[in-house]
Amino acid sequence: MRGIRKLEHIDCSLSLFKSRKEQLQSSEVRFIPRELPECNLTDVDISTAVTENWTWEKFLYLNASTGGTAATFPILHELAEVAASHQMAIAVGSQTAMIAEQTQRCYRDLRMRHPGLCMIANAPASVSVNDLKGMVDSLQADMLQIHLNLAQEAIMVEGDRDFENYIANIASCTAALEIPIIIKGVGCGIARETLQKINHINYVIVDVAGSTGINFADVENVRRANKILGIENWGLTSYESLLEAKQFLGDKRKIFASGGIYTSSSAMKCIALGATAVGIITPILNYIIEKRYHDLDKYLLKYFEDSETILRMLGCQNLSQIQQVALLITGSLKEYSQLRNIDILKYANR
Ligand SMILES: Cc1cc2nc3c(=O)[nH]c(=O)nc-3n(C[C@H](O)[C@H](O)[C@H](O)COP(=O)(O)O)c2cc1C
Numbered sequence: 083m084r085g086i087r088k089l090e091h092i093d094c095s096l097s098l099f100k101s102r103k104e105q106l107q108s109s110e111v112r113f114i115p116r117e118l119p120e121c122n123l124t125d126v127d128i129s130t131a132v133t134e135n136w137t138w139e140k141f142l143y144l145n146a147s148t149g150g151t152a153a154t155f156p157i158l159h160e161l162a163e164v165a166a167s168h169q170m171a172i173a174v175g176s177q178t179a180m181i182a183e184q185t186q187r188c189y190r191d192l193r194m195r196h197p198g199l200c201m202i203a204n205a206p207a208s209v210s211v212n213d214l215k216g217m218v219d220s221l222q223a224d225m226l227q228i229h230l231n232l233a234q235e236a237i238m239v240e241g242d243r244d245f246e247n248y249i250a251n252i253a254s255c256t257a258a259l260e261i262p263i264i265i266k267g268v269g270c271g272i273a274r275e276t277l278q279k280i281n282h283i284n285y286v287i288v289d290v291a292g293s294t295g296i297n298f299a300d301v302e303n304v305r306r307a308n309k310i311l312g313i314e315n316w317g318l319t320s321y322e323s324l325l326e327a328k329q330f331l332g333d334k335r336k337i338f339a340s341g342g343i344y345t346s347s348s349a350m351k352c353i354a355l356g357a358t359a360v361g362i363i364t365p366i367l368n369y370i371i372e373k374r375y376h377d378l379d380k381y382l383l384k385y386f387e388d389s390e391t392i393l394r395m396l397g398c399q400n401l402s403q404i405q406q407v408a409l410l411i412t413g414s415l416k417e418y419s420q421l422r423n424i425d426i427l428k429y430a431n432r
Contacts, residue, residue: 085153088179092148092157094304095296096371099364106294106342107321110415111351114408114430119397126393127400128386130359132171132336133262133286136200136224138359139169140386141401142349145289145340145361146204146227146266150179155188160370162196168382171200173227173361177217178206189220200224202264206231207248211258218259226259227266227289228252230276233316234268237302253283267291268298269341271318274330274422287336288327289361292320295342296364321355322418325411328356329424346388354404355429408432 130141144165149158158174165172180186193201203223205214207230218226235241256263265272265280266289277288293299299316303309318326320341327337339352340361349360369378398404409429411419419426 085151085179085183088148088151088154088175090305091301092154092367092371094301095147095364096368098296098300098304099368102342105315105319106348107319107413107415108345108348108351110411110413111321111355112410112412113351113354113396114410115395116397116407121397121399123394123397123399126390126398128389128393130401132359133225136171138171138200141353141359141389142382142385143171143200143202143338143359143361144173144366145291145363146173146175146202146229147363147367148175149189150175150177150185151183152185152188155185155192157367157370158188159192159195161366162192162199162201164366164370164378164382166196166199167379168386170382171202171224171359173202174204174221176204176206176229177221178209178213180217180220181213186216186220189217193220193222202227204229204266207252208242208245209251209255211254214255215258218261223261225262225264225287227264228255228285229266229268230272231268231298233270234298234302237299237306237310237313239306241302249279249283252280252285256284262286264289264338266338267317267323267341269293269296269301270299270316271320271323271341272327273318273323274326277327277330285335287338287358288331289338289340290318290320290323290327291361292323292339292341293317294319294321295340295344297341320352321415324352324355324357325415325419325424325426326422329422346385346392349385350389350392350404351409353401354407354409356405406432 148154263285264287271292336358339357
């Protein structure tokens, strides 16, 4: 059952990906040009310091998608190969199926093949501390994503209905583990109200996973025989959620941007708005399922090269410098910011 559901998730995500219209609001975020940097821009650095122990060579990481069931491990192995060959970190998909199907060995095998790769475990907020330890141990995970997926569960006919004690559970899991915890959405964004509720918990990073990429409320609605009308793109866009998280968290925690960040220019805008790293998955999964490996390599190399070029265009040698460049936020994002009391003048005049 789980294996079938995981394969359906891939099918539905890829059909949504192929039919999607661009909604990312990138044209509403504009850089103010800087013409005289007075520095040598031959080498620019797109690495990023993520935690005390991890500096990623590339700011782009492969986000959670698959694994857990025997049916999806071959895809996870291919994703890990891609991550390793491009020096990227990788998050595995939800490991709850590991407990039901006893697939711990598959995760051990993945780790043995890639001893130096930064691997991120993934579990829902409902998982018990014991199961979570098993998930992290089998992968020897370097970090852990705990995903928040209320809308997904609610839409899923067979989804969870009891959401009591999630906050206390996240707190216990965070206290019991020694690796950095990432609180992650699943394509509906994360709002300030949610962050407020977990502010006392010792997580390190939030991954906003906004609605402008693959949105798991949409994915589950596609799977339903009896669809709910009018809930397309449920939640906050990736830029809205990023602006909101940055305003609330400041520099107290790191923020990862994800959800439809499929171009270098949108990624550089997210970094400029305060993201430490950028997650991507559906386009990569699409290349793998279509076995277009050469196109996949070309896509990632172009993503990195174009990011370097944009840094040069702004006179920046590294990602921290782009966070000092002035940014204009206009249109629907400006309206959103005003309604949510987000100070965007500080970006325009820094
Ligand atoms: C097939 C598929 C399965 C996914 N499974 C998970 C999961 O198990 N756990 C999770 O946190 N996110 C999961 N996601 C959500 C992604 O990590 C990500 O938040 C979302 O796809 C938006 O990013 P994108 O636009 O780059 O695809 C999945 C995404 C896809 C496409």
